[in-house]
Amino acid sequence: MEKTYLRVQDVKEIIGVSESKAYKIIQALNKELKSKGYIVVAGKVPTKFFKEKYYC
Structure with a gap:
């Protein structure tokens, strides 16, 4: 099962x-989500949104 x-x-x-760069990436992604009206959780980023933004 994939993580949410x-x-x-x-x-x-x-x-x-x-680790510090990972925090900055999460902050940037959460800032974008928040500007779109989503509720964000500090220190975590939705897997689906992360995959849309980063080619893994």
């Missing part, structure tokens, strides 16, 4: 970046 949300460690492993 990705955490910092997940993003870090998927795209091979540092």
Whole structure:
């Protein structure tokens, strides 16, 4: 079963970046979601949205 949300460690492993960069990516994605009217969870990003934005 696929995770609904990705955490910092997940993003870090998927795209091979540092922990601080993973946090910045999650913040940027959540900022975009929030501007579209979605409720966001700090430190997590929806898997579906992440996959739309990053080619994995």
